[in-house]
């Protein structure tokens with residue numbers, strides 16, 4: 002990935018000057034730091050960043066500059082990456098499945114907080130000789146609706162097993178904590194309320210005072226024009242539910258947003274390669290590139306069409322079928338997308354809110370996926 006200096010004010014001015022033929026991701030450090038401040042000012046506890054949502058060094062650097070000092074990592078590569086960019090970072094290793102070698106690597110890199118959802122994983126932490134006071138967060142799951150996809154299908158102990166693990170972690174001298182993830186792009190504050198109530202019941206069943214309660218990621222970003230993400234309502238629900246469920250023994254709270262911290266800071270420009278009869282449009286990026294999430298989440302409607310001269314396309318809208326650049330017929334944006342009738346070959350589509358799970362999962366299938374990364378002042 003090529004990184005350019007912040008020489009352009011906006012994506013439009015960049016596109017007009019550079020006329021790139023490959024997809025471009027525009028990062029606005031100002032927007033990223035402003036979003037970080039929404040969490041730092043609003044969340045009633047420690048804000049950490051889930052690195053997998055977007056591991057670009059510029060993202061880590063700007064979050065650190067905004068005041069985020071702790072990071073949720075899931076692999077030795079993410080540990081090494083964060084350590085190299087922010088040597089003093091606090092690391093939470095919250096992928097609950099680890100090989101013994103991965104545990105040893107994390108231990109040697111100063112990681113002192115781990116999640117577990119299974120007795121075998123707790124045993125690996127004990128066997129690695131991690132010192133007393135290392136935090137072990139037991140990850141539990143509930144059948145909760147409200148998220149775009151269900152994280153409980155892969156990870157998380159039942160409440161009964163979680164109480165058992167929590168007791169064992171405390172008995173082994175670890176600092177006992179609980180954690181959950183309500184599922185990504187979760188727009189319902191009640192999902193957190195249900196999990197927090199269950200966390201209090203698990204702690205009581207285990208007879209363990211919690212060191213901390215990590216309420217996960219899952220915070221929503223703005224995917225559709227009509228839906229402003231209810232972050233304030235979620236923060237308030239988390240604070241109230243914790244006070245209600247735990248009373249005097251309320252643990253310190255931690256959150257680990259990925260998507261909601263980084264999505265808004267990045268816009269994606271894709272280029273129209275070909276317009277065919279019947280409203281079929283071929284783009285230079287698709288589901289194997291930065292648009293990988295669209296088939297899972299539904300296509301965002303936060304997009305604008307721009308001509309090569311930087312002129313916004315407008316006027317009557319037509320429904321179009323959008324295809325990615327690879328020779329695979331699955332490489333299609335789901336549904337149909339309303340775009341201006343005067344759209345022409347060589348135009349760009351500018352998609353907003355594209356910072357999460359875009360660069361992170363891009364492939365080089367068919368030789369595509371060579372994204373450019375540019376830094377801009379604002380994404381307007």
Ligand SMILES: *Cc1c(COP(=O)(O)O)cnc(C)c1O
Nearest residue numbers: 051095185218219220258259260
């Ligand atoms: C992916 C992940 C996150 C971040 O999830 P978002 O939905 O992007 O906020 C947080 N914690 C864990 C353990 C994860 O796996």
